[in-house]
Amino acid sequence: MKLKNYKACVCNLCGTGCGQFLKTDGKKVFGVAPLIAHPVSKGKLCIRGWHSNELLSTNERITQPMIREHGQLRAASYEEAIALVTKRMQQFNGAAGEIGILASARSSNEDGYTLARLAHEVFNTRIQGIGAEAGHRKSMASLEHAFGYPGAHGTLTSIDQADYILVVGTDITRQNPIIGGNIHAARRRGARVVTLSSSRTQIAKLSTKHFQQKPGTKGLLVNALAKALLAIRTVNHDRRANIDLMAGYAEYVAALRSISSVALERASGIRYEEIEEEAKHLEQAKSIVILFSSGISGLDRPTIDAITNLALLTDRMDHENSAVIPVAGISNLQGSFDMGISGELGNSVFKALAEPDSTIKALFVIDHDDGIIRDKDRIAQLDFVVYSCAYKSAFMDLADVIFPLPAYNETDGTYTASDKRVQITHKNVENPNGVLPGWALFQMIAEQYGASWGYQDAAGVFTDIAEHVAGYAELNHDRLSKGFGLHWDPKAFASSRKRKFNAINIEYWESPTTPEFPFALMIGKAQHYWHQNNLMRKTIVPRREYDQTLWLYPQGYIEISPDDAAHLKVRDKWLVNVCSSTGTCMKIAVKVCPDVQDGTAYIPYFIKNMISDFLLPYENAYAAGEESVVPIKIQEA
Numbered sequence: 001m002k003l004k005n006y007k008a009c010v011c012n013l014c015g016t017g018c019g020q021f022l023k024t025d026g027k028k029v030f031g032v033a034p035l036i037a038h039p040v041s042k043g044k045l046c047i048r049g050w051h052s053n054e055l056l057s058t059n060e061r062i063t064q065p066m067i068r069e070h071g072q073l074r075a076a077s078y079e080e081a082i083a084l085v086t087k088r089m090q091q092f093n094g095a096a097g098e099i100g101i102l103a104s105a106r107s108s109n110e111d112g113y114t115l116a117r118l119a120h121e122v123f124n125t126r127i128q129g130i131g132a133e134a135g136h137r138k139s140m141a142s143l144e145h146a147f148g149y150p151g152a153h154g155t156l157t158s159i160d161q162a163d164y165i166l167v168v169g170t171d172i173t174r175q176n177p178i179i180g181g182n183i184h185a186a187r188r189r190g191a192r193v194v195t196l197s198s199s200r201t202q203i204a205k206l207s208t209k210h211f212q213q214k215p216g217t218k219g220l221l222v223n224a225l226a227k228a229l230l231a232i233r234t235v236n237h238d239r240r241a242n243i244d245l246m247a248g249y250a251e252y253v254a255a256l257r258s259i260s261s262v263a264l265e266r267a268s269g270i271r272y273e274e275i276e277e278e279a280k281h282l283e284q285a286k287s288i289v290i291l292f293s294s295g296i297s298g299l300d301r302p303t304i305d306a307i308t309n310l311a312l313l314t315d316r317m318d319h320e321n322s323a324v325i326p327v328a329g330i331s332n333l334q335g336s337f338d339m340g341i342s343g344e345l346g347n348s349v350f351k352a353l354a355e356p357d358s359t360i361k362a363l364f365v366i367d368h369d370d371g372i373i374r375d376k377d378r379i380a381q382l383d384f385v386v387y388s389c390a391y392k393s394a395f396m397d398l399a400d401v402i403f404p405l406p407a408y409n410e411t412d413g414t415y416t417a418s419d420k421r422v423q424i425t426h427k428n429v430e431n432p433n434g435v436l437p438g439w440a441l442f443q444m445i446a447e448q449y450g451a452s453w454g455y456q457d458a459a460g461v462f463t464d465i466a467e468h469v470a471g472y473a474e475l476n477h478d479r480l481s482k483g484f485g486l487h488w489d490p491k492a493f494a495s496s497r498k499r500k501f502n503a504i505n506i507e508y509w510e511s512p513t514t515p516e517f518p519f520a521l522m523i524g525k526a527q528h529y530w531h532q533n534n535l536m537r538k539t540i541v542p543r544r545e546y547d548q549t550l551w552l553y554p555q556g557y558i559e560i561s562p563d564d565a566a567h568l569k570v571r572d573k574w575l576v577n578v579c580s581s582t583g584t585c586m587k588i589a590v591k592v593c594p595d596v597q598d599g600t601a602y603i604p605y606f607i608k609n610m611i612s613d614f615l616l617p618y619e620n621a622y623a624a625g626e627e628s629v630v631p632i633k634i635q636e637a
């Protein structure tokens, strides 16, 4: 393979943003290779990244526009499909809540920005969402309050130099494996790595110290660590100068001082003396990185507030190697917020779909994972549904008009990683069917309404982004094409130097388990099940790994501790009935796992219909993400 056939690009399969080479002659794709000089991935890719090229050779592509006629989809030209979309969408009143937008956090910034324009300026609707934003919206709100801008503080490369790394919750080795690898390398060079997690996750095993707290008490534990740190600070007046001038400090300190060590231990299972010991290490660190999961399986707001407050209290956040990073599972989750297609308005589309009496009549959908089609029956009843995606999915069955989109590397586009690093992937391979990029499609629809955006290419869209999106002003495609991207600039936010503590309440979490439903079920990620598998199912090797798991556990699995398995008289791979306190049940195999605490259980999100049939009926469990705890009973099937 000639050197010129190695095209630098960005992996689009999680919010780490690893650097890759796509091996291609411009027509055929031969594979990928890691980009050794990339500052975050440094010559590494996880299994998903190594096989991301397989997404370019799958046959499960949407290759041309389609229109549903007499119940059947038929091929159509762009002109015909766009004319139909324009005619039908003009029959709905966006301002009256009749049009919803279901966007994608995998779309490029250029596609997200133009979709937001189409929604707001053309369809005149603010009913929108991306489906994964619930957790990230909380992260953004907490970070914006604390640091003055809605984004990560610091960068992922800080992991390589930091003295102290705190991982709250997430099994980062599953969710963002390359970040997990970097943390492991940091530990080996001498950094102190501390994990707060109720399960003995892989990253917990690789850490210097693992606090295995009871479910639902991460925030309490972080606040207790802050209290212990504060006690050390109280006798060190030199280190108090900055922080006690910040808004909210007095209230924060009062709340911390109210923490009872007895109640803390009862709720979390962790002794305060252990936390006091940890605070001494934290106090000695000159640079501190805190990482937590954000997005579909993110933390709840009180826990994130505890994290951002602790970060401020350390008074180390101005060090060049300090950071607080909400780590996203989806590649452009941060970008979708920056472009205005998610954020505060996010989720309003799900609200509209969930309410039987809402005014919504039409839905415009981009690249949605069929594994989490919520409110399917309601969508089927809508008057008009448009679906755009590179890949076939179950959403096609619900659509009246379908548009194809290019896959990654088939068009120019930028993506904003978890730490605000904006990176570009160029068009490195032809789309054999001449599919229009998303921004061009949205512009053509807008033109039917008389709009004149005047974009000639993705670079032109980005010029507009730089003009209108805070933090992006200094960026353009040319600059991003040299090197490995650039972080957007927090100083664009006037409030970026005004740090403030978030208000907190000290609550001693009471387990929702009961004698009838004695297990606390937690939900999270599995490495080979990703993005609800719409993408992974289109690959070969990651799909094989997933299929292997299903071969061993065809109905999926629930992890329980060896003692609980013995108590229930069940063995590995035996089927059990798992029922929640709201009455939802599923039949699933037992996986006996010593990493799970007694009285708790863990299910990865990969079980068919788990989210739609099992989890959603349980109050807010889906929105609460990693912090959700569902009381269940487990009985032999």
Ligand code: SF4
Residues within 6 Å of the ligand: 011, 012, 013, 014, 015, 016, 017, 018, 041, 044, 045, 046, 047, 048, 049, 050, 176, 177, 178, 179
């Ligand atoms: S960690 Fe994420 S960005 Fe990196 S190779 Fe894996 S999926 Fe791609």
